[in-house]
Every structure is written in structure tokens, then in C-alpha cells.
Amino acid sequence: MGAAFDWRTFVGSLAPVLGAALGGPMAGAAVKVLASAMLGTENASEADVASALTSGQLTGEQIVAIKTAEQQFALQMRTLEIDVLKINQAADDAQLRDVQDARARQIATKDFMPQVIFFVLLALFAAEVAMFYFGKMPSDEYTRALLTRAFGTVEGGMVAALTYFIGSSRGSKASGDAVRKIAEQAGRASE
Incomplete structure (x- = not known):
């Protein structure tokens, strides 16, 4: 594993959900999950995670921990997605009620x-x-x-x-x- 080793690609091949998260707005959360699984603390930096992955010293336990953490992360993401959908639906409902109230007011007051x-x-x-x-x-x-x-x-x-x-x-x-x-x-x- 030389200088050309791309640790994000490696994570993507090992744990696709975490690899995808590393390339988007959830990168910080994915790094915390990887740090917790590999280094035992989620407070490790991205550089610490990259160093651990590029060293070529991953143990079998760390690989299993990464895969387990990925499954938990994917489950949390699904849960968050459901919550986001509920929040979006509540905002849409509030906007619809607002428009309906404005039109009902105009009809009632003949404004x-x-x-x-x-x-x-x-x-x-x-x-x-x-x-x-x-x-x-x-x-x-x-x-x-x-x-x-x-x-x-x-x-x-x-x-x-x-x-x-x-x-x-x-x-x-x-x-x-x-x-x-x-x-x-x-x-x-x-x-």
C-alpha cells in the first residue's frame, strides 16, 4: 500500500455505505463511525483514520468492527431519512394550511x-x-x-x-x- 493508496476507495470496497457517506455531506459522521470502529474513539481526526487505513495494519477484528459499524450507520441513516420525510411532510402540511386559511379568510370577509x-x-x-x-x-x-x-x-x-x-x-x-x-x-x- 504505497503513496497512491486511496483510503476512501478502500473503505468504499469494504463498507459501501460508509464509502458513499465519505463522499458527501455525511463525511464527518462517517469518519466518526470509522474512528470509533477502528481506533476506539470517535474523536479521532480524519488524518488519524486515513493513517490507520493506509498503514496496512488492519486486524480482522477491526474489519469486522467496520462492517458492523456500517450496518449500524445504515440503520441510523434509514431512521433519519424517515424522520426527515416526516419533517418535510409536516412543513408541507403547515404551508397548505396557511394557504387554505388565507383563501378562507378572503371568502369569509369578502375582502x-x-x-x-x-x-x-x-x-x-x-x-x-x-x-x-x-x-x-x-x-x-x-x-x-x-x-x-x-x-x-x-x-x-x-x-x-x-x-x-x-x-x-x-x-x-x-x-x-x-x-x-x-x-x-x-x-x-x-x-
């Missing part, structure tokens, strides 16, 4: 302000597009940057307003899925 905001943004957007298309950009770099920033702000407001009235693509997909499901059930019932 016309969202439409006014939409049409003001639409007028500003049209004016800015016309200015960029037909007008001449100022030569002053600072003024040009301000105009560009203002255009981006108005465009972002337009997207938010359209999303409020029309719904997001995810909401549209969910609605489409629900309609397809109802149609399929109706089709099965008529057979």
Missing part, C-alpha cells in the same frame, strides 16, 4: 384587497416590461441595478399573487390526482 394588490402588481409589471423593451437603460450602473432589482421584486410579487389565486403547481398536481382518483372510482363503479 377585495388581494385583487387590488394583484392588479397593481400587474400594472407595475407591464410598465416595467414596456420600459425594458421600449426604453433605454440608464448609463449609471447604480440606477440600472436599482431598476433591475425593482423588476425582480415586482416579478416575485406577481408570482406570489398568481399562486394565491391559481394555486401552486404542487397544489394543481394534488387537485389533478384527486380528480383522477374520483374518475377511476366512478369508472369502476359503472363496470
